[in-house]
Amino acid sequence: MAETRKASRFIVPVAVAGVAAATIGLVPALAASGDPDLPEITAQQLIEKIAASDTQTLSGTFKISTDLGLPLGGLTSALGGIGGGPSTADPSAKLTELVSGSHTLRVAADGPERQKLTLLDGSDEYSLIHNGDDVWAYDSKSNEVFHEKAPAGADAPGAHEVPKGKELPGTPKQLADEVLKAAGDTTSITVDGTAKVAGRDAYQLVIKPKQAGSTVESVKIAVDAASGTPLKFTLSSVEGGKPVVDAGFTKVDFSKPAASDFTFKAPEGAKVTEGAAEKAAGEKAAGEKGDPFEGQLPEGLEGVFGDFGAGSGEGGMNVIGEGWTAIAKIDSGAPAPKTDEAPKEFQGLLDSLGDKVTGKFGSGTVFKTKIVNALLTDDGKVYVGAVTKDALVDAANSGK
Missing domain, CATH: 3.30.310 (TATA-Binding Protein)
Structure with missing residues (x-):
């Protein structure tokens, strides 16, 4: 325990990665295959279209590539040896893998109560499922399950909120909303042509800082021309080179997924870790x-x-x-x-x-x-x- 506490004093680089990860989110990127001919639209009109979008259901596949310019492989290995983790299925640890390299994910959503994300890694899969008051995570490689229960009582405050730290990654619209909050005297927002994203016609919204000293070169959001749903997110640095984040839908369907997509039963023989018990044990250990x-x-x-x-x-x-x-x-x-x-x-x-x-x-x-x-x-x-x-x-x- 003393070594863990001493080591925690040296994790400033993790803070850097943490902010970057929080800013990035899990959002889809451009899959260009020709520029569609769409009616002209102003940046203000496109922002209003995003704000009016109310996409509640979707399913599809997207790829995310991240290049923070940070040796996160070594960082993750170093952190993994400190304190250890009670479950390889714990989302707070597993999803940090997404801030480095390229990954393919399947996603499904049916309103605020049901979402599912599956990370594909060769023959192994990692699934994160939110269904009502339950959050389940399953790591097929280790055959481990993580479960978190929201506060009991349908009418209790927060009864339908996902426990803090176990949220599913942000949707494209949530990320776009956060970026658009920066609009004002410090920001330039324009529409820069059109694109094809997962076979759908989209406008490209380009957001750039006006202030000198920012490391952000631009944020590009591809917006579905029909629904106003953000389909693509690309974050570029003033350093140039590969985008910091280039993530995007390769397939998307806005119809309602089957209810069975969000049901989960722990496989036979799987180790199950309960989040509430884990938290209580951690508080006791830390006094x-x-x-x-x-x-x-x-x-x-x-x-x-x-x-x-x-x-x-x-x-x-x-x-x-x-x-x-x-x-x-x-x-x-x-x-x-x-x-x-x-x-x-x-x-x-x-x-x-x-x-x-x-x-x-x-x-x-x-x-x-x-x-x-x-x-x-x-x-x-x-x-x-x-x-x-x-x-x-x-x-x-x-x-x-």
Whole structure:
């Protein structure tokens, strides 16, 4: 337990990956096969079409390719050796695989109460199913099942909410809605032609930051011309090269899936782990000590910083700037750990991820991906944002 707590102090790179993963979501990408001839439409009209879309049912297949510019294979291996996991079927661990490489998934949805996602990996399959008050996950490779039960009582608050941390990945529309929230003086939104996505006619919406210092070059969303449902999402970095995310439907059907698609019964001989029992065991092992940053960090960062600031009476987050160049500043209240004190499995990884930097603030290390970067100063402050290294150093120098 002591080794696990010590190791958690060195997981700043995971925060970077976590923010990127939270920003990315699971959304489909372009499968171009000719540009259809569609009536002209303005960006405002296309945004209104997305907002008016109310697609509740669909099924299909999509592929997702992710290139964060981060050696996530080594990172995942390093993390896997710390603390271990009670179940290989736990979605909070399994779905992190999607932030690296290319994957094929099958998806089905029937309103907010029923969704299913299946990750195909050769002959092995991993399925995540939300059906009413139940969330099931099954890993065929290990023959393990993870089950989480929502609060009992149909009328109880949150009775039909998926437990936090076990949600199914975001839909294309949910991601598009989040990106469109950035619209304003800091953002350029245009319509850039048409495309074919999974055999359907689509418009291409292009979103670009106007602010200097952002690592985001553009976000492109292919929108179904008939229904207004987003079908494609491509996130590109100012670094160029492969898109950070290129994910898209190769097949899609908007008819209602069969009810049997969302039923699940644990296979004979499978190991079943109950999420509630797992949580209770974890709280007992930790002495029911809360996460000092819970509720303070952006989604994707909570629980990642481990022991930073724990017991110090300090901590908290401050947001510097706005729009695409907003930076989250977190003060741990304690000096940053030295790299040579890190567990062996982390030392090489930290060296490969980090660039040493200096400034008026002192010195520190910038941990990098193609989109989200983080500066950890030697006095224990953390600056995180979808901004360049220079922008992080400038924020630290400002002393805000």
